[in-house]
Amino acid sequence: MKLHKESTGTIVVATILFAVIAFAAIYFLEMWSLLIIVPLLVIYGLVFWFFRVPKRNILDHKENVIAPVDGKVVMIKEVEEDEFLKEKAIQVSIFMSPLNVHICRYPVTGKVVYKKYHPGKYLVAWHEKSSTENERTTVAVQAYNDHKVVFRQIAGYVARRIVFYCNEGDQAKAGHEFGFIKFGSRMDVFLPLNTEITCKIGDKTKGGIDVIAKLK
Structure with a gap:
């Protein structure tokens, strides 16, 4: 999936936040950490989905x-x-x-x-x-x-x-x-x-x- 150029800063920030929160959840919650990590993973995936660039066959238009x-x-x-x-x-x-x-x-x-x-x-x-x-x-x-x-x-x-x-x-x-x-x-x-x-x-x-x- 191709990502838009405007995604760079947002994805970097989202990746850092996800990594920090996931590490803290594993360290402090251990087996219960999945309750935090799974919803975060869904949100993280939605960030990538938002910045997708779909393939479109753009025609020439006049009027x-x-x-x-x-x-x-x-x-x-x-x-x-x-x-x-x-x-x-x-x-x-x-x-x-x-x-x-x-x-x-x-x-x-x-x-x-x-x-x-x-x-x-x-x-x-x-x-x-x-x-x-x-x-x-x-x-x-x-x-x-x-x-x-x-x-x-x-x-x-x-x-x-x-x-x-x-x-x-x-x-x-x-x-x-x-x-x-x-x-x-x-x-x-x-x-x-x-x-x-x-x-x-x-x-x-x-x-x-x-x-x-x-x-x-």
């Missing part, structure tokens, strides 16, 4: 809007996007549990025209205000037919580290990686009002594969 993450569609609504677009847009929000792959992918193909990091709170990721009050990043891409599509990584109650690798002027390719969020979190995509939405609330998405909308 399609691709699911940027693995997760569940929790919101589709018309909102005012007042950071970059300064106008009404359709917001599609996808929630990621700690068990989902947390690689963040470009939802559309085009040119990166805006990026910004915002420090903030750590409300639970499905909270509606997390989009504007939590720690987050905002990226905008000029896409098909010159539509500007905005997408936002949002830290949740558990997620405390967001990374994004893109810069203004970069070429974005739908389905390809641009960042990573550690542990539970959310991604919002803001689309033009005339966009054809092809997903619905409750849908499970596979990042880089599933089409969630079509630009016109």
